[in-house]
Amino acid sequence: MDRHYDILRRAVGHIPEPGQRHALYDRARGVLAEQVRIAQPPMPPAVVAAQRSALEAAIQRIEYEFSQDLNQRDLNQQDPNQQAASQPQASQYADYAPAGPLDVAEPELPPARGPGRTWALAAVAVVALVAVAGLGALMLRGGPPAPPPPSKPSIAGETDLRIEVDDRSPPSASAANAPRSYTYGRQLTYYRTTHPPGTIIIDKGQRFLYLVRPNTSAVRYGIGIGRECLELPTLMQVTRKVAAQPGSKDEKDALGPRRVFLDTDVRFIHGTNRPDTIGRSVWTGCVRLANEDMADLYDQAAIGGRVVVME
Numbered sequence: 001m002d003r004h005y006d007i008l009r010r011a012v013g014h015i016p017e018p019g020q021r022h023a024l025y026d027r028a029r030g031v032l033a034e035q036v037r038i039a040q041p042p043m044p045p046a047v048v049a050a051q052r053s054a055l056e057a058a059i060q061r062i063e064y065e066f067s068q069d070l071n072q073r074d075l076n077q078q079d080p081n082q083q084a085a086s087q088p089q090a091s092q093y094a095d096y097a098p099a100g101p102l103d104v105a106e107p108e109l110p111p112a113r114g115p116g117r118t119w120a121l122a123a124v125a126v127v128a129l130v131a132v133a134g135l136g137a138l139m140l141r142g143g144p145p146a147p148p149p150p151s152k153p154s155i156a157g158e159t160d161l162r163i164e165v166d167d168r169s170p171p172s173a174s175a176a177n178a179p180r181s182y183t184y185g186r187q188l189t190y191y192r193t194t195h196p197p198g199t200i201i202i203d204k205g206q207r208f209l210y211l212v213r214p215n216t217s218a219v220r221y222g223i224g225i226g227r228e229c230l231e232l233p234t235l236m237q238v239t240r241k242v243a244a245q246p247g248s249k250d251e252k253d254a255l256g257p258r259r260v261f262l263d264t265d266v267r268f269i270h271g272t273n274r275p276d277t278i279g280r281s282v283w284t285g286c287v288r289l290a291n292e293d294m295a296d297l298y299d300q301a302a303i304g305g306r307v308v309v310m311e
Contacts, residue, residue, distance in 0.1 A: 004058035012062060021066075023161045025059050033205040162230055164280040171274060178276045184208075184222020186293045191218035199306045200269075200297075202232070202287055207279045209269070209289065211300060219300075221293045222278045226285035229267060236262040236307040241298060255284070256291045258298040262307050269301075270294065 210218040244250035244257035256271020271294035
């Protein structure tokens with residue numbers, strides 16, 4: 001299944017800068033995750049895993065090819081005598097060709113039947129659209145695409161392409177008053193897992209946090225992911241909980257009055273006075289919930305409880 005590779009290869013083929021290529025890869029990952037989230041009927045887990053594996057295999061293969069091209073260019077710039085000395089004879093190492101990304105086969109999707117075929121085609125089509133859009137921008141400008149600007153001016157002049165909302169500046173009036181999407185509201189949902197009740201599961205890709213309950217159910221909260229927690233360990237535990245004193249200045253903190261700490265003092269679940277950032281990656285904080293959702297989670301989270309992170 002080479003469609004991921006073919007589409008992405010065309011999109012990044014003339015982008016020599018690794019950072020810009022990886023920004024495009026991240027866009028493709030994000031759109032695929034969103035398509036999985038909204039797919040109707042829902043995608044089976046095997047299909048989701050196959051789609052993600054296929055995309056990652058295509059990215060790995062493309063980056064391998066770029067590294068090979070770079071090595072070849074370096075070799076071509078050498079003196080002919082140096083080339084002869086540094087390049088081994090093909091026959092000498094013919095039996096020792098290492099297995100690399102080019103040997104990785106992209107997994108096949110399980111066969112889709114009836115209406116279910118719609119989401120499989122839709123996921124591929126959306127990823128294709130993102131990649132081709134990047135290629136179109138490249139052709140119009142005649143060069144590599146410029147990285148997207150942050151949604152708010154950077155206070156310190158520092159930017160991060162992974163951030164969707166720069167919340168270091170005050171929000172616009174429309175953003176501050178924007179209603180939160182129903183999708184990210186707190187709700188009881190059917191949830192199958194082998195983890196025991198009381199486990200907190202942070203699904204970074206889907207932007208949800210689940211508090212596992214008995215009888216294959218969980219409370220689902222919408223979350224935002226702060227820059228400090230874009231990378232998290234797979235398994236953590238709740239080490240302590242802290243709440244601001246009523247009437248104190250900490251009660252009006254931008255990250256809410258409650259904290260549930262995970263292993264260390266720099267990883268924690270907290271609230272936010274920016275409900276418009278739920279479902280997005282942001283600059284400040286770690287794992288954020290709307291303040292009213294954080295109050296509910298704070299009361300139920302147990303010290304020593306298991307915390308599982310899913311990409």
